[in-house]
Amino acid sequence: MTLINTPATVTLPLQKSLKLRTLGMAAEITTRLRVMIEEGELPPGERIDEKALCEMFDVSKTPLREALKTLVSEGLVLHRQYIGYRVAPLDLDELRATFEILHGLERMAGELASQRLTDSALAAIEKKHEQMLDAHGKGLRTEYFRINQQIHQMIVDGAGNPVLSSLYATLMSKVHRARGAANADLSRWQESHEEHDRIMAALREPGRPQLGEVLKAHSENTGTEVLSVVAEAIRLGEPHRRGHEIGAS
Known part of the structure; x- marks a missing residue:
């Protein structure tokens, strides 16, 4: 009798696959926002309009905020509770x-x-x-x-x-x-x-x-x-x- 090895199919739980897609989108948005900030399209000190960016990138707020958190950790964006995000001013x-x-x-x-x-x-x-x-x-x-x-x-x-x-x-x-x-x-x-x-x-x-x-x-x-x-x-x-x-x- 011949045994045929077939590759196993790995099925991710729905919640995990959604998280992976979100992280992938967040990484792409991070890159695009970083360029917009570094090239002056988003000037120093400018308030970040989350709704406008969601429409521009055609995404929900979840991956956008993941991207903004990354940029906050890099010092390019500031966040204040109840006020929101803005591009970090220049020193x-x-x-x-x-x-x-x-x-x-x-x-x-x-x-x-x-x-x-x-x-x-x-x-x-x-x-x-x-x-x-x-x-x-x-x-x-x-x-x-x-x-x-x-x-x-x-x-x-x-x-x-x-x-x-x-x-x-x-x-x-x-x-x-x-x-x-x-x-x-x-x-x-x-x-x-x-x-x-x-x-x-x-x-x-x-x-x-x-x-x-x-x-x-x-x-x-x-x-x-x-x-x-x-x-x-x-x-x-x-x-x-x-x-x-x-x-x-």
């Missing part, structure tokens, strides 16, 4: 201190990359720069700044120091949201575009003697603009948000 002092460190890291990365950046790494940066130019020509500001940051990380990685790469990525994640809030300034967009042309010129120059200083200058200009925009937003927006929260309670 101007922390941003200023973070940029001070980033300026130095950019210069250090440039100095090391001037010696260690490989031809293949430069070719990859050149290709990414062409993509950025295409985004600029099409007016895709969010895409432009996303590629912009990828180029900076590629240059830092080209310095061949994994500790520097990790530290830079961590600190950039802290200022990325502020950069998203400042990206609407068209004049700064054009300035950044021109500065990236200078960065590419410094990368192509034999020996790359100017790369460190060019990167540092670009970082300083970016920091000045971002801090200015954030300070103005806080000055204009904080009183309104506080009053709005009191009224909502």
Whole structure:
């Protein structure tokens, strides 16, 4: 007699399968909300309209609130009982201190990359720069700044120091949201575009003697603009948000 082994069918209890589907949706919503916050679509301090987001994502409140809890644990969202959720405001002092460190890291990365950046790494940066130019020509500001940051990380990685790469990525994640809030300034967009042309010129120059200083200058200009925009937003927006929260309670 021949025995045929057939794979066993595992049936999850209905409650558990519903929970798994909910967690899967919550993870996807978390990712989408994180991008919306980091790119400035949900600005710092803004109240989060749960009903509107449920309609946007076509979900119930359960997976949305699971996602919001995750973002609260990451510090991107704040929650107050009876008031609800809002995007965490930016800390101007922390941003200023973070940029001070980033300026130095950019210069250090440039100095090391001037010696260690490989031809293949430069070719990859050149290709990414062409993509950025295409985004600029099409007016895709969010895409432009996303590629912009990828180029900076590629240059830092080209310095061949994994500790520097990790530290830079961590600190950039802290200022990325502020950069998203400042990206609407068209004049700064054009300035950044021109500065990236200078960065590419410094990368192509034999020996790359100017790369460190060019990167540092670009970082300083970016920091000045971002801090200015954030300070103005806080000055204009904080009183309104506080009053709005009191009224909502």
